[in-house]
Amino acid sequence: MSNDGGGTGAQSRSVGGRYRLIERIGSGGMGTVWRAYDDLVQRDVAxxxxxxxxxPEDESHRRAAHRLYREARAAARVDHPAAVTIHDVVVEPERQPDARDGRIDRHRPVGRDGLNAIDAALDGLPWIVMELVRGESLHEVLRRGPLDPREAARIGLAVLGALRAxxxxxxxHRDVKPANVLLGPQQRVVLTDFGIAHVQGEESLTAGGESVxxxxxxxxxxxxxxxxxxxxxxxxxxxxLYAAVEGASPFRRTTPQATHAAILAAEPPEPKQAxxxxxxxxxLLVRDPYLRPDAEEVAAALAETAGPAAAEAPEGAQEPEHVQELAEDPATPRPEEAAEPPEAGPAERQDPEPPKRPSLLRPAPIALLGALLTGGIGAVTHLGDASSAETAETVxxxxxxxxxxxxxxxxxxxHYRELDRTGSATDQPRTxxxxxxxxxxxxxxLLLWDRAPGSPMDQLRNAPVVRGDTRYTRTSVxxxxxxxxxxxxxxxxxTRRVMRMMIRTDDDRMYELRVDMPKGTPGEKEGTSVFQGARDxxxxxEG
Structure with a gap:
């Protein structure tokens, strides 16, 4: 099969030896969604x-497919009534198999009840099998007009529940938008596309011209x-929520460049119908992420507005009038000419929420983890060089x-210099x-273990550098x-403060970035700035 992104040629095909593709129900920049029939359990699926x-022969393509497979496996663990259920992931070859071996596909089930622990190299693309949610998207509903605040709060509360899970x-998630929120009967709300379409290195415009x-x-x-x-x-x-009560996003502009600039600098107009x-x-629309309310505060505010009728949507079969595609928002300006933000991969649980604190550095582009080291350290590719006047002074x-x-x-x-160095290949970690x-x-x-002593969170919890009041956050880089x-x-x-970031690489190395500073002094302002800048x-x- 050629990599046509889901053309009509796939119709009537059987995926994984059990999922018969019936009809295409939507397509977007990162793929096509099909209605299919699962012959094994005899049910409709998406x-x-x-x-x-x-x-497909390029290394970058294979790495993107591998990442997509890992993220699909991770997304299958999201368990909430308002989160679309991922039943399976099937690895399908992108080219026709060799007639001599008769291979059609390689099937790796990863449903919530048994994620496959094997993470071997892929020989194709992972097709994601999900529950078929028959419903209308919030995007389609808003075409008929905005919602009243109570209904918007009810929908927002369900979406928030899925996000917290x-x-x-x-x-x-990284793509919360009306087109990814499906509304079914019995007041069910379903959030779709949990990061499984976000792959490092993806193009911002597909061959067919769809936006990503x-x-x-x-x-x-x-x-x-x-x-x-x-x-x-x-x-x-x-x-x-703003779009739900006003009918449109506060940052929508006529061009991607103008939309991008509005997100970075424009103050959103005050909603008139909220x-x-x-x-x-x-x-929620405060630009500093540390100053936004946490999930519990948001849930309390939404529940107060939604009222007692906003009980969580029931799990169960849905039989509404039609199927809404789980893909792109056609009303969204295409971002292909705007600055494409680098994908950060799936990430963070607040356990508890991080402290609210003012941003001490203006945003600067990130040096992506996994920069290549070829021919020595001087060949590290730093992808975060200054690209605008706004960040030049900081960089x-x-x-x-x-x-x-x-x-x-x-x-x-x-003005920072190396002061000391310890450790070796036999005396870990290097520091x-x-x-x-x-x-x-x-x-x-900066510390390095050639072999990770545990997961990043376990290492932080089980090997604290000091005893004190600690806030933990799961994330990914x-x-x-x-x-x-x-x-x-x-x-x-x-009183002092130490901020730490622990990273485990794909080849099982572990890095720690640690910044220690005096609390309640100008040194704390400097230290938090240094940590944020060094982290980003x-x-x-790569190993």
């Missing part, structure tokens, strides 16, 4: 045929190239510290200490498992 750009298992993503719902931290977390989904929920939802929408203050021993590049303020050689109060460490810890502790009469610019070689 099957998403992915679209991955490039030649996703965040709890390390998934950031919905720029007007993208959080500003993503639009400026920083890591997306649960707070990014809450921003998108705020835009969705009623009691107005204050919540305003708080100029950062100096890359290339470290062949740790196979990484750490960006720090220009490099940085700081102001004039006696500054902020210390930065460019698809790699990661976690954050923010600890306040006492050292004699002084880190470059790590």
């Amino acid at each position: 099957v998403k045929q992915p679209r991955v750009p490039g030649d 996703a965040h709890a298992v390390g998934i950031v 993503g919905s720029l007007e719902f993208v959080a500003p931290e993503r639009a400026s190239g920083r890591i997306a977390g649960p707070a990014s989904d809450l921003w998108s929920l705020g835009v969705l 009623g009691p939802l107005g204050p919540l929408i305003a708080r 100029e203050t950062w100096t890359p510290h290339r470290d062949p021993d740790l196979a990484a590049v750490l960006h720090l303020p220009r 490099v200490l940085y700081g102001d050689e004039q006696g500054g109060t902020v210390q930065v460490r 460019q698809g790699h498992e990661a976690a954050l810890a923010d600890t306040t502790y006492h050292l004699g009469e002084d 610019r880190i470059g790590i070689a």
